[in-house]
Amino acid sequence: MSACGDGASTREIIASARSVVVKIGSSALTSLSGGLDVGRLDPLAEAIEARMRAGSDVVVVSSGAVGAGIAPLGLTKRPRDLATKQAAASVGQLALANAWANSFARFDRVVGQVLLTADDVARRATHRNAQRTLDRLRALGAVAIVNENDTVATAEIRFGDNDRLAALVAHLVGADALVLLSDVDGLYDSDPRKGNAQLIREVAGPEDLDGVVAGSGGALGTGGMASKLSAARLAADAGVPVLLASAAEAGAALSGGYVGTAFGARPHRMSARRFWVRHAADAQGRLHLDAGAVRAVAQRRRSLLAAGITEVGGHFHDGDVVDLVGPDGALIGRGVVAYDAIELATMRGHSSADLPPDLQRPVVHADDLVPV
Ligand SMILES: Nc1ncnc2c1ncn2[C@@H]1O[C@H](COP(=O)(O)OP(=O)(O)O)[C@@H](O)[C@H]1O
Numbered sequence: 001m002s003a004c005g006d007g008a009s010t011r012e013i014i015a016s017a018r019s020v021v022v023k024i025g026s027s028a029l030t031s032l033s034g035g036l037d038v039g040r041l042d043p044l045a046e047a048i049e050a051r052m053r054a055g056s057d058v059v060v061v062s063s064g065a066v067g068a069g070i071a072p073l074g075l076t077k078r079p080r081d082l083a084t085k086q087a088a089a090s091v092g093q094l095a096l097a098n099a100w101a102n103s104f105a106r107f108d109r110v111v112g113q114v115l116l117t118a119d120d121v122a123r124r125a126t127h128r129n130a131q132r133t134l135d136r137l138r139a140l141g142a143v144a145i146v147n148e149n150d151t152v153a154t155a156e157i158r159f160g161d162n163d164r165l166a167a168l169v170a171h172l173v174g175a176d177a178l179v180l181l182s183d184v185d186g187l188y189d190s191d192p193r194k195g196n197a198q199l200i201r202e203v204a205g206p207e208d209l210d211g212v213v214a215g216s217g218g219a220l221g222t223g224g225m226a227s228k229l230s231a232a233r234l235a236a237d238a239g240v241p242v243l244l245a246s247a248a249e250a251g252a253a254l255s256g257g258y259v260g261t262a263f264g265a266r267p268h269r270m271s272a273r274r275f276w277v278r279h280a281a282d283a284q285g286r287l288h289l290d291a292g293a294v295r296a297v298a299q300r301r302r303s304l305l306a307a308g309i310t311e312v313g314g315h316f317h318d319g320d321v322v323d324l325v326g327p328d329g330a331l332i333g334r335g336v337v338a339y340d341a342i343e344l345a346t347m348r349g350h351s352s353a354d355l356p357p358d359l360q361r362p363v364v365h366a367d368d369l370v371p372v
């Protein structure tokens with residue numbers, strides 16, 4: 001994360017953002033004993049409606065499906081296994097979407113449910129479909145209520161947490177700001193449940209996070225503060241500033257009040273393609289690079305050539321995203337590979353001049369390669 005470079009403060013940008021994604025955590029909507037706390041949705045819908053009436057487009061990312069399904073199913077704690085989580089989500093998502101519909105109906109506002117998996121965001125065709133649906137809902141004046149499609153997402157394709165989903169959705173809809181609402185009133189320098197923690201008001205860049213301890217979440221949340229920080233990093237790459245605030249202060253958070261922690265974004269958005277390579281797509285394989293190739297791609301921003309590849313892992317095809325790792329196995333970047341794995345296995349270690357003309361193009365072109 002680096003500071004916004006255009007003079008306007010991060011808070012001003014968030015306050016005047018034309019398009020906003022608002023993510024609300026399970027901890028702000030549900031309780032272990034009572035499931036979904038419907039009464040907590042009304043003030044949130046009211047704050048979102050006020051922002052929309054002031055001229056902003058708002059997309060809501062709402063967690064809480066699993067939390068909302070716990071009590072109705074007679075469970076006493078958040079399930080850990082995938083099948084029970086999915087069962088709870090299928091019960092809870094129905095209640096959650098209904099509760100949002102009722103809450104927004106007070107303002108004659110219609111809601112639309114949008115359930116997404118990581119795969120939907122990673123694949124170009126489904127990415128565009130989701131984009132079109134969200135855009136049309138906006139044009140029709142409806143509020144999209146987005147969540148992960150928990151009932152079909154398997155362990156491999158889960159977003160992992162809705163903070164990341166919200167940051168990806170912010171990129172998908174070209175949002176100008178992301179507001180993360182939780183049960184905590186901002187980022188503290190250490191877990192506030194352990195006492196003696198200081199609230200941090202502004203995060204302009206990574207240097208402001210030195211020494212910050214991002215702890216785990218509550219009984220109902222999944223990612224805790226670490227997932228919010230990584231979502232803020234992801235949003236910053238997309239050029240989207242983030243406000244992390246308490247759901248209890250939603251009205252102030254959405255109307256320019258001095259609440260929560262504001263995270264600055266990069267002044268320039270990463271291109272959609274590079275953002276997709278870096279954050280959205282699942283890597284289908286892994287290329288091991290020698291030290292010279294690591295220097296060429298990571299420091300000199302050169303294309304990756306077959307000569308610098310020592311090992312090829314995975315079953316990928318031309319056009320897939322692969323991880324690039326150094327001699328020590330550390331991830332150094334990701335990129336779109338120009339050959340199938342089988343083809344590449346025969347090319348690795350050979351200099352371009354020794355290869356037939358149709359195999360002389362770079363393995364990963366510099367334009368398709370994003371260091372991490
Ligand atoms: N450094 C920190 N600053 C703020 N909150 C923190 C920190 N470390 C851990 N937390 C905890 O993270 C929780 C929020 O994460 P989580 O429960 O996943 O929320 P949500 O359900 O809104 O996604 C807070 O309740 C807080 O106790």
Ligand SMILES: N[C@@H](CCC(=O)OP(=O)(O)O)C(=O)O
Nearest residue numbers: 026063064065066161162222
């Ligand atoms: N899709 C899940 C989201 C889980 C999740 O990420 O929760 P949270 O950390 O509270 O945002 C649900 O609706 O329960």
